[in-house]
Amino acid sequence: MKSATKTALITGASSGIGYATAQKFHQAGYFVHLLARDQKKLTELHHQLPNSKIIVCDLSDPRQIENLPNQIDFSTLDVLVNNAGIYFSKAGDEFSLADWSLMFQVNVFSVAQVSALAISHFKRSNKGSIVMISSTLAHKPTPMTAAYSASKAAIQNLTKTLALEGAPFNIRVNCVAPGIVETPIHNLAKLDLETRQKRADLMHSLQPLARMGKPMDIAEAVFFLGSEASSWTTGSILDVDGGINIK
Numbered sequence: 001m002k003s004a005t006k007t008a009l010i011t012g013a014s015s016g017i018g019y020a021t022a023q024k025f026h027q028a029g030y031f032v033h034l035l036a037r038d039q040k041k042l043t044e045l046h047h048q049l050p051n052s053k054i055i056v057c058d059l060s061d062p063r064q065i066e067n068l069p070n071q072i073d074f075s076t077l078d079v080l081v082n083n084a085g086i087y088f089s090k091a092g093d094e095f096s097l098a099d100w101s102l103m104f105q106v107n108v109f110s111v112a113q114v115s116a117l118a119i120s121h122f123k124r125s126n127k128g129s130i131v132m133i134s135s136t137l138a139h140k141p142t143p144m145t146a147a148y149s150a151s152k153a154a155i156q157n158l159t160k161t162l163a164l165e166g167a168p169f170n171i172r173v174n175c176v177a178p179g180i181v182e183t184p185i186h187n188l189a190k191l192d193l194e195t196r197q198k199r200a201d202l203m204h205s206l207q208p209l210a211r212m213g214k215p216m217d218i219a220e221a222v223f224f225l226g227s228e229a230s231s232w233t234t235g236s237i238l239d240v241d242g243g244i245n246i247k
């Protein structure tokens with residue numbers, strides 16, 4: 001029997017957007033499953049969010065994903081947030097097959113695999129909500145992002161297919177497409193102070209709203225799409241990007 005507390009599984013919860021999303025769902029009273037590879041960071045987050053459980057899983061390894069039902073009871077899940085993702089940039093002709101494979105394994109194949117685990121239970125309970133994270137680059141790619149942009153375009157298409165298939169079972173599938181958000185994914189910390197400042201200024205200036213996003217800007221949108229507040233919304237791609245998409 002299902003408990004009254006709603007539960008969410010958030011992948012990539014140890015950092016950036018996933019971290020903020022975990023905080024948001026927890027604040028709203030959800031029990032949150034926090035999935036990532038880095039146990040230390042997850043443990044710190046777990047101490048902040050007592051109503052949570054840590055799931056250590058490397059999404060680049062399909063066997064670890066297969067094993068997830070031993071760590072999470074998917075039948076108790078209300079919301080799945082497929083947030084984990086990787087980014088690296090190269091010229092299109094420099095991406096090796098191994099690069100493409102890793103990008104698609106983490107950013108797309110793992111999302112399909114984890115979603116399938118959730119959907120089989122959502123079908124039985126005749127409800128459930130999945131939120132994907134794509135990127136502005138899915139519909140507005142820039143040079144040096146071929147594998148990443150293609151992976152995020154795949155996520156947007158997957159969102160719509162799963163939304164169509166899920167609708168008869170009251171399963172909703174939506175997607176947030178973030179613009180440039182201040183998180184460790186940009187690797188700015190590795191740069192010297194002056195270069196970092198210049199890069200940050202440029203990234204702020206690209207948005208009509210003249211600032212990079214904060215992880216919580218995205219978490220608010222993810223929460224809206226994951227929760228009952230959006231109960232008549234499915235198959236949608238919500239741009240949360242400071243307006244960069246219309247520039």
Ligand SMILES: NC(=O)c1ccc[n+]([C@@H]2O[C@H](COP(=O)([O-])OP(=O)(O)OC[C@H]3O[C@@H](n4cnc5c(N)ncnc54)[C@H](OP(=O)(O)O)[C@@H]3O)[C@@H](O)[C@H]2O)c1
Binds near residue numbers: 017084
């Ligand atoms: N920041 C942006 O500007 C931006 C813009 C558009 C879209 N996005 C998307 O937003 C999502 C979150 O990105 P972020 O900016 O918050 O990045 P981030 O701070 O680097 O966080 C990425 C998260 O994914 C997890 N992760 C990475 N590889 C993993 C793997 N193999 N297995 C399990 N977990 C893995 C990381 O945890 P561990 O390292 O501990 O495993 C971390 O929790 C990504 O899908 C990204 O593509 C970000």
